[in-house]
Amino acid sequence: MSIHPSILECRSVGKVYSAQVRGAGTLGILRGFVRRQVREHVALANIDLAVAPGEIVGLIGANGAGKTTLVKCLTGIIPASSGRCELFGHDAFALTRADKRRLSLVMGQRSQLWWDIPAIDSFRLLREIYQVDAARFERRVREQAERLDVTDRLQVQLRQLSLGERMKMEIIGAFLHDPEVVFLDEPTIGLDLLSQETIRTFLREVNRERRTTVILTSHDMADIEETCDRLVILEAGRILFDGDLVGLRRRFVGRRAVEVHLEANSRPWSAELDGELERFGAVLVREAPRALTFEVDAEHCQPFIQHLFDLFQVRDLAVERQPLENLIREIFRTGELVEAS
Amino acid sequence: MSRARALAASLPEELHLLPYVAAYEWRKATAFRAGFVLNALLRGVPRPVVMTLVYLAMFRSTGAAEIRGYTFVDLVHFLVWTAAIQKCIPDWRSLDLAEQIFDGYVTKYLVMPVSYFTLLWGRFLQFTAVQLLAAAAFWCAGALVLHSWWPQPVSAVALAQAATLLALGTGCYLLTYFILNCLAFWLDVVWSLLNMFMFVAAFMSGMLVPVALMPRAVRGVLEVTFPYWTVNAPVELLLGRLGPADFRFGLAVLATSFVALHGLAFVTWRRGLRRYAGVGT
Amino acid sequence: MSANAFVQHLRIAGQYARIGVIRKSQFRVEFWSQVVMDCCWYASHVAVFEVLYAHVDDIAGWNREQFRVLLGFLFVSDAFMMVWLGQMWRFWRDLKDGKLDSFRVRPGATLFLYGFQQFSVEGCVNMAVAMTYLAYGIGRACEHVTLGLVLVTLIAVAVSWWVRTILVTFYGLVDLWLLGSDAGQFVNEAIHAVADRPADVFGARVRTFLLYILPVGALTQVPAGMVLGRYTPLGAVVAVGWLGMLGVGMFAAWNRGFRRYESAMG
Numbered sequence: 038m039s040i041h042p043s044i045l046e047c048r049s050v051g052k053v054y055s056a057q058v059r060g061a062g063t064l065g066i067l068r069g070f071v072r073r074q075v076r077e078h079v080a081l082a083n084i085d086l087a088v089a090p091g092e093i094v095g096l097i098g099a100n101g102a103g104k105t106t107l108v109k110c111l112t113g114i115i116p117a118s119s120g121r122c123e124l125f126g127h128d129a130f131a132l133t134r135a136d137k138r139r140l141s142l143v144m145g146q147r148s149q150l151w152w153d154i155p156a157i158d159s160f161r162l163l164r165e166i167y168q169v170d171a172a173r174f175e176r177r178v179r180e181q182a183e184r185l186d187v188t189d190r191l192q193v194q195l196r197q198l199s200l201g202e203r204m205k206m207e208i209i210g211a212f213l214h215d216p217e218v219v220f221l222d223e224p225t226i227g228l229d230l231l232s233q234e235t236i237r238t239f240l241r242e243v244n245r246e247r248r249t250t251v252i253l254t255s256h257d258m259a260d261i262e263e264t265c266d267r268l269v270i271l272e273a274g275r276i277l278f279d280g281d282l283v284g285l286r287r288r289f290v291g292r293r294a295v296e297v298h299l300e301a302n303s304r305p306w307s308a309e310l311d312g313e314l315e316r317f318g319a320v321l322v323r324e325a326p327r328a329l330t331f332e333v334d335a336e337h338c339q340p341f342i343q344h345l346f347d348l349f350q351v352r353d354l355a356v357e358r359q360p361l362e363n364l365i366r367e368i369f370r371t372g373e374l375v376e377a378s
Numbered sequence: 379m380s381r382a383r384a385l386a387a388s389l390p391e392e393l394h395l396l397p398y399v400a401a402y403e404w405r406k407a408t409a410f411r412a413g414f415v416l417n418a419l420l421r422g423v424p425r426p427v428v429m430t431l432v433y434l435a436m437f438r439s440t441g442a443a444e445i446r447g448y449t450f451v452d453l454v455h456f457l458v459w460t461a462a463i464q465k466c467i468p469d470w471r472s473l474d475l476a477e478q479i480f481d482g483y484v485t486k487y488l489v490m491p492v493s494y495f496t497l498l499w500g501r502f503l504q505f506t507a508v509q510l511l512a513a514a515a516f517w518c519a520g521a522l523v524l525h526s527w528w529p530q531p532v533s534a535v536a537l538a539q540a541a542t543l544l545a546l547g548t549g550c551y552l553l554t555y556f557i558l559n560c561l562a563f564w565l566d567v568v569w570s571l572l573n574m575f576m577f578v579a580a581f582m583s584g585m586l587v588p589v590a591l592m593p594r595a596v597r598g599v600l601e602v603t604f605p606y607w608t609v610n611a612p613v614e615l616l617l618g619r620l621g622p623a624d625f626r627f628g629l630a631v632l633a634t635s636f637v638a639l640h641g642l643a644f645v646t647w648r649r650g651l652r653r654y655a656g657v658g659t
Numbered sequence: 660m661s662a663n664a665f666v667q668h669l670r671i672a673g674q675y676a677r678i679g680v681i682r683k684s685q686f687r688v689e690f691w692s693q694v695v696m697d698c699c700w701y702a703s704h705v706a707v708f709e710v711l712y713a714h715v716d717d718i719a720g721w722n723r724e725q726f727r728v729l730l731g732f733l734f735v736s737d738a739f740m741m742v743w744l745g746q747m748w749r750f751w752r753d754l755k756d757g758k759l760d761s762f763r764v765r766p767g768a769t770l771f772l773y774g775f776q777q778f779s780v781e782g783c784v785n786m787a788v789a790m791t792y793l794a795y796g797i798g799r800a801c802e803h804v805t806l807g808l809v810l811v812t813l814i815a816v817a818v819s820w821w822v823r824t825i826l827v828t829f830y831g832l833v834d835l836w837l838l839g840s841d842a843g844q845f846v847n848e849a850i851h852a853v854a855d856r857p858a859d860v861f862g863a864r865v866r867t868f869l870l871y872i873l874p875v876g877a878l879t880q881v882p883a884g885m886v887l888g889r890y891t892p893l894g895a896v897v898a899v900g901w902l903g904m905l906g907v908g909m910f911a912a913w914n915r916g917f918r919r920y921e922s923a924m925g
C-alpha cells in the first residue's frame with residue numbers, strides 16, 4: 038500500500054462543531070438571549086488516513102459517528118478544524134476547478150439532481166459543468182443506465198421515480214465525467230435489496246475497470262462486506278479500526294446471528310443442550326420464553342440450522358450478519374485497535 | 379347548532395392554552411439572536427429615514443411651507459408614527475402555513491387536541507406583544523435623542539383610539555394572510571399572492587406615502603378598506619387630524635372586516651382540510 | 660477567470676435557462692401570478708412617485724421625466740433578479756439546511772452555480788415590462804434618440820444588472836456572517852429603501868458611500884446618470900471600471916466568507 042502515492046490523505050484531522058445550548062424554561066430562554074452559551078461538539082478527532090489510487094474503502098460507523106463529516110472534510114465542503122486533509126496532493130478545502138473535475142460525491146440523504154425535471158436533463162447540465170464532450174456523454178449515459186437497469190426511466194421526472202431509481206440516477210450523474218475518486222455517503226440507505234445489490238455490483242465493476250477510487254460510507258455491514266477491500270471503522274469521531282477486510286472477516290465478520298422462534302409445543306431451552314452448541318462453536322446470546330438467538334461462525338451456520346430443526350419445533354427462523362455493534366464490541370474486547378498503523 | 383355549543387364549551391380550555399402557545403412562539407422567534415434583533419427592532423426603519431430626506435428635498439425645491447396642509451415636520455412625524463405602527467403589523471413570512479400544507483405537515487393539526495385557530499392567535503399575541511415592545515422602545519429611543527422633534531400623541535384619548543384601531547387592523551392583516559395561506563390547499567401560487575397583497579396594502583395603508591397627498595377620489599375609496607384604518611388613520615388620529623366621528627366610522631369598518639374575514643378564514647380552513655383529508659396525502 | 664471558464668459558465672447558464680423553461684411548461688397559474696405580482700410592485704412604485712410629483716417638480720435635482728428613467732433601472736435590475744437570481748431569496752435557509760454541499764464539489768464558481776440555478780421564465784415577461792417602462796422613460800426624458808443613446812442605455816442596463824449581482828452577493832455575505840439568522844430580510848429592506856430613491860437626496864459623503872462603496876444607490880443612479888448625460892464619458896468609464904472591480908472584490912470576499920459554512924447534519 039505504501040509504494041503508491043496516496044490520492045487522499047488525512048493527517049490528524051479534527052472537526053469541532055459549535056452548537057448553542059439553550060436553558061429550559063422561560064428563564065433559561067431569557068438568559069440564553071442575553072448571553073448565548075456555545076457548546077463544542079467534537080465530530081472528528083485525530084483522524085489519520087491514507088488511500089491509494091484504485092482502492093475501494095468502506096467507512097463504517099453508527100449514526101453520528103462522523104462519517105458524513107469526514108466525507109465533507111475530504112471533499113472540501115467544510116474545512117477541518119485542525120490537521121490537514123489532502124486530496125490529489127492539495128488542501129481539500131482549497132481545491133482548484135481542475136481538481137474538482139476529478140472527484141465526485143453522492144449523498145444518500147440528499148438529492149443532487151433537480152427534483153422536477155427528468156434525470157437526463159440534469160445530466161445535460163452536469164455535462165456542461167464538467168465539460169464532458171458530447172459523444173462520450175451519450176455513450177456513458179447509455180452504458181451506465183443499462184448497467185443499472187434504468188434506461189427507460191431517464192425521461193421521467195425525478196420526483197416520479199422510486200427511491201432506488203433515483204439513487205441510481207444520482208450514481209449515473211456522479212460517474213459521468215469519469216472521476217478518479219468517488220465518495221458515496223450512505224448510497225444504499227432505505228433501498229430494497231435488489232437495488233442495493235445492483236449498486237454494489239456497479240461500484241465493484243467501475244472500480245475494477247477504471248481503477249476508480251471509491252470511498253463508501255454506510256452503517257450497514259453488508260454494503261461494506263460485499264463491496265470493499267478495506268474497512269475503516271469510525272466510532273465517536275475516532276478511527277477504531279483500519280485494515281484489510283479479508284483478515285477481519287475471517288476473525289469477526291464471518292459470524293452470523295441466528296434467531297429462532299419456537300412453536301408452543303416445542304421443548305424449551307435447557308442447560309443440557311449446551312453440549313449441542315459446542316459442536317458447532319455456537320453460543321446462545323439471548324433467551325426469551327419462546328425465542329432464542331445464537332451466534333455461530335458462517336461456515337457452521339448451515340449444519341447448525343439443520344440441527345436446530347432436529348432439536349426444536351421451529352416456527353420461524355432468521356439469519357443475520359453480525360450487527361455492527363457486536364463487531365465493534367468484539368474489536369474492543371480483543372484489543373485490536375487500528376491494525377494498519 | 380351543536381357544533382357551536384361544542385365550540386363554546388371548548389373555549390375556556392383553548393384560552394388557557396393561549397399563553398403556552400405564545401411562549402412557544404417566543405422561543406422559536408428568539409432562536410436566532412442577530413436576526414431577531416435586526417428584524418424586530420430595525421424592521422421598517424430604513425424607509426422612513428430615506429423618505430425624510432426625500433421630503434426635505436421636496437420642500438427645498440418648492441420653497442413652499444406646506445404640501446396639502448402638511449409641513450415638513452408634520453410629514454416627518456407621519457413617518458415616525460408609520461414606522462412605529464408598521465412594526466406591529468405581522469409579517470406574512472411569520473406564518474408558514476402554506477409551506478406546511480405543501481409539505482404535508484398539516485395532518486398534525488388534524489390530530490391535535492387544540493384548534494388551529496388557538497395556535498394562530500397564540501402566535502399573534504406573541505408577535506403583537508414583542509412588536510409593541512419594539513415599537514415602544516423605538517419611540518422612547520427617538521424621544522430621548524430628538525426630544526422636541528419627536529412626535530407626541532395629541533392626547534391620551536387619541537392614543538387609545540389609535541391603539542384600538544391598530545389592534546383590530548392587525549388582526550385583519552393576520553386573517554388575510556391566513557386565508558391566502560389556506561389557498562395552498564388548492565393552488566401553488568400562495569407566495570406571490572401574499573406578496574401581491576403586501577404591495578397593494580402597503581400603498582393603500584398610507585405606509586408608502588400619506589393618503590392625504592393622494593388625489594381626493596383615491597382617499598374616498600381607501601376609507602372603506604381595513605389597511606387604511608390600520609395605518610394611515612391611527613397616524614392621523616395621533617397627529618390630531620381625525621376626530622371621534624372618524625374613529626367611530628373606522629371602528630365600524632374594521633369590526634365588519636374582522637368578522638367577515640374571520641368567517642371566511644374559518645370556511646376556507648374547513649374546506650381546505652376536508653379537501654386535504656379527502657385526497658389522502 | 661480564463662476564457663475557457665467564462666464560456667463554461669455561459670454554457671451552464673444556458674442549461675439553467677433550458678431547465679427553467681422545461682420546468683415552466685408544467686405549471687401555469689403560477690406563471691401569471693408571479694408576473695402580476697411584480698407588476699403590482701412596479702405599480703406601487705410608480706404610484707408613489709406620481710403622487711409626490713403631483714406636488715413638486717423636482718426632487719434632489721431629478722424632475723419627473725428623469726425620475727422615470729431612475730425607476731426604469733430599478734425595475735430592470737429587479738427583473739434581472741427575478742430571471743436569474745431567484746434562488747438567492749432562499750439563500751439563508753439553504754445555508755441553514757446545508758443545501759450548498761453539492762455546489763461546493765462542482766468545478767465551477769460556487770456562487771454562480773448556486774445563485775443562478777433558478778432561471779425564471781416569468782421573470783422574462785417582467786423584464787419585458789420593465790424594459791418597456793425604461794424605454795418609455797428614456798423616450799420622455801431625452802429629446803433625440805440616437806444610436807449612441809441606445810448603446811449607452813444597453814451598457815447602463817448591464818451596469819444595473821452587475822450592481823444587482825454585487826448587492827445580492829453582499830446580501831449572501833451578510834447571511835454567511837450572521838449564519839443561521841434571517842438578517843438578510845432586514846438588509847434587503849434597507850437596500851430597497853435606498854435604491855428606490857436617488858442617492859442625491861443624501862449628503863455628499865453618504866451619497867459617495869452609497870454609489871461607490873456599498874453600491875446600493877448605484878443600482879439606479881449610476882445607470883440613469885449615464886443615460887441622462889450626468890457623467891462625462893471619462894467619468895462614466897471610471898465609475899463603471901470601479902464598480903467592476905468592486906464586484907470582483909465582493910465575490911472574493913464571498914468565497915472567503917464561505918469558510919463559515921458549516922453544512923448541516925447529514
Ligand SMILES: Nc1ncnc2c1ncn2[C@@H]1O[C@H](COP(=O)(O)OP(=O)(O)O)[C@@H](O)[C@H]1O
Nearest residue numbers: 054080100101102103104105106922923924925
Ligand atoms: N452542522 C453541524 N452542526 C453541529 N453538529 C453537527 C453538524 N453536523 C454533524 N454534527 C454532529 O457531528 C456528529 C457526526 O455527524 P455525522 O458526520 O453526520 O455522522 P454520521 O454521518 O456518521 O451519521 C454528530 O454527533 C452530529 O450531531
Ligand SMILES: [Mg+2]
Nearest residue numbers: 104105223925
Ligand atoms: Mg451520515
